[in-house]
Amino acid sequence: MNDILIKNGRVVDPSQQIDEVRDVLISDGVIKDMGKNLKKKGAEEFDAAGMVVAPGLIDMHTHLREPGREDEETIYSGTRAAAAGGFTSICCMPNTRPVCDSRTGVKYILSRVHEVGVVNVYPVGAITVGQEGQQITEFGDLISAGAVAFSDDGHPVMNAEIMRRALEYTAMFDVPILDHCEDLNLSNIGMMHEGFIQSLLGLAGIPAAAETIQVGRDIELLEFFGGRLHICHVSARGSIHLIRRAKKRGVNVTCEATPHHLTLTDALVKETNFDTNTKVKPPLTSEEDRQELIKGLQDGTIDVIATDHAPHTDKDKDLVYIDAPFGLIGMETAIPILFTNLVHKKLITVSQLVEKMSLNPARILKIERGTLKAGVVADVAIIDPERRHTINANNFFSRSRNTPFEGEKCRGAVDTTIVGGRIVYSKGKILEEKCK
Ligand SMILES: [Zn+2]
Ligand SMILES: [Zn+2]
Incomplete structure (x- = not known):
């Protein structure tokens, strides 16, 4: 499993009352470190500038x-x-x-x-x-x-x-x-x-x-x-x-x-x-x-x-x-x-x-999630708060289409989802090869 270094995102973690720009380092599937100007050799770098990085x-x-x-x-x-x-x-x-x-x-x-x-x-x-x-x-x-x-x-x-x-x-x-x-x-x-x-x-x-x-x-x-x-x-x-x-x-x-x-x-x-x-x-x-x-x-x-x-x-x-x-x-x-x-x-x-x-x-x-504290399993949602798009049910991964929001013009979208240190979804795609 690759280490992932999420750079320059607005980290929002209410469990630690954090809402500020920081880097987040994921190593071996867990949150390793959080801070400014983090570096890690060999880590996959993810540029999250302008995005919200949340548990x-x-x-x-x-x-x-x-x-x-x-x-x-x-x-x-x-x-x-x-x-x-x-x-x-x-x-x-x-x-x-x-x-x-x-x-x-x-x-x-x-x-x-x-x-x-x-x-x-x-x-x-x-x-x-x-x-x-x-x-x-x-x-x-x-x-x-x-x-x-x-x-x-x-x-x-x-x-x-x-x-x-x-x-x-x-x-x-x-x-x-x-x-x-x-x-x-x-x-x-x-x-x-x-x-x-x-x-x-x-x-x-x-x-x-x-x-x-x-x-x-x-x-x-x-x-x-x-x-x-x-x-x-x-x-x-x-x-x-x-x-x-x-x-x-x-x-x-x-x-x-x-x-x-x-x-x-x-x-x-x-x-x-x-x-x-x-x-x-x-x-x-x-x-x-x-x-x-x-x-x-x-x-x-x-x-x-x-x-x-x-x-x-x-x-x-x-x-x-x-x-x-x-x-x-x-x-x-x-x-x-x-x-x-x-x-x-x-x-x-x-x-x-x-x-x-x-x-x-x-x-x-009572599950040990919902936080970006060091040592906790690395589940992360990266959200682009400014992305403008229109809801189109044809793009859904769900098998069903029954939404009342079809055609709704929105500002804000999920960019990337990380489960247990693996990027499983990014920019409209499920990364199947990384899921297993
Ligand atoms: Zn009910
Ligand atoms: Zn129900």
């Missing part, structure tokens, strides 16, 4: 679809999409076919990652067997096989008693529950945010309370019974209020928001004339909700930005709005969209972005 990004919420729906995504394609998005580690949700609810399921994913993956993948085990909400899985067994968290994402745990047991169980192992909060009785047949636009369009609505009720319930359960709770894809301002208040009184809850909820609203359903790439759970909400999410990012209520990358084929999405599946992809658009709409508009700093896309996910998952 590799960590996406806590993706769907890789393998096993079962390899027509939508595979571990091969999904890890390449991750690398192209600057993500060096990702969590994959268990709602595959079969559901990842056993040791065998976790082992299968890890063996496929070993064979064909180009980034680190951390499997998330199901909370309940078959994600049916009835019987809790063998957490200890799944953890020893490699699961880092538990979730019934896509199939919310409706039974509060089951959620109580799951939280108590996570406390024994100190792993988080990744909680998709949705009261299915309230969301029912709804397909977009219940509000003014929805009433104009006449589609069945999903009230914000479908989310906030479970956020409130699970914070209560957490306070009573302990455990670790991370709330997925927060979208409603009421949820932010609940989480902010809980954090103020010292409750150990964390949460994430997605790039699409941070930048889009339900108005897009109307503006795009029912483009099914606006159909997602939780639904795109109102501008008031979006503003509260941004406040939540700024004041630390929102710990993490995660994509909820949810691939669907054109065939499945090319249906009338009511029949199309929920979900959209996000790993390859996250950095361009977040730089354009949040960083360049000065709503958050680059350091806050890196904290929420690398350091905080690593802390919540």
Whole structure:
């Protein structure tokens, strides 16, 4: 493995409160040194002048679809999409076919990652067997096989008693529950945010309370019974209020928001004339909700930005709005969209972005990543904050194209991704020969 010397980049590492121009030396797959005017004989030099050099990004919420729906995504394609998005580690949700609810399921994913993956993948085990909400899985067994968290994402745990047991169980192992909060009785047949636009369009609505009720319930359960709770894809301002208040009184809850909820609203359903790439759970909400999410990012209520990358084929999405599946992809658009709409508009700093896309996910998952400290495995994302380009789904490494950001003019792009000291992605290409 070559040594790599990254020269003159703007190093942004919130774990060490660093945001200044430095060189970074990678040797034997780990961060060796960081400083000014570093030299190393024989090292491959990388000129990062004008670029942001950050610890590799960590996406806590993706769907890789393998096993079962390899027509939508595979571990091969999904890890390449991750690398192209600057993500060096990702969590994959268990709602595959079969559901990842056993040791065998976790082992299968890890063996496929070993064979064909180009980034680190951390499997998330199901909370309940078959994600049916009835019987809790063998957490200890799944953890020893490699699961880092538990979730019934896509199939919310409706039974509060089951959620109580799951939280108590996570406390024994100190792993988080990744909680998709949705009261299915309230969301029912709804397909977009219940509000003014929805009433104009006449589609069945999903009230914000479908989310906030479970956020409130699970914070209560957490306070009573302990455990670790991370709330997925927060979208409603009421949820932010609940989480902010809980954090103020010292409750150990964390949460994430997605790039699409941070930048889009339900108005897009109307503006795009029912483009099914606006159909997602939780639904795109109102501008008031979006503003509260941004406040939540700024004041630390929102710990993490995660994509909820949810691939669907054109065939499945090319249906009338009511029949199309929920979900959209996000790993390859996250950095361009977040730089354009949040960083360049000065709503958050680059350091806050890196904290929420690398350091905080690593802390919540308790994995030794998310930092450029000497001695840590060299996962690095190099971002060109000024590069102007237009989102074109035909260039994606993902097998799916279901993005609401097609044609969006962006300022900011991932230039290069380094995983374990190897350059796996650079300037639009996966460097296959360097992956193994
Ligand atoms: Zn979900
Ligand atoms: Zn999801």
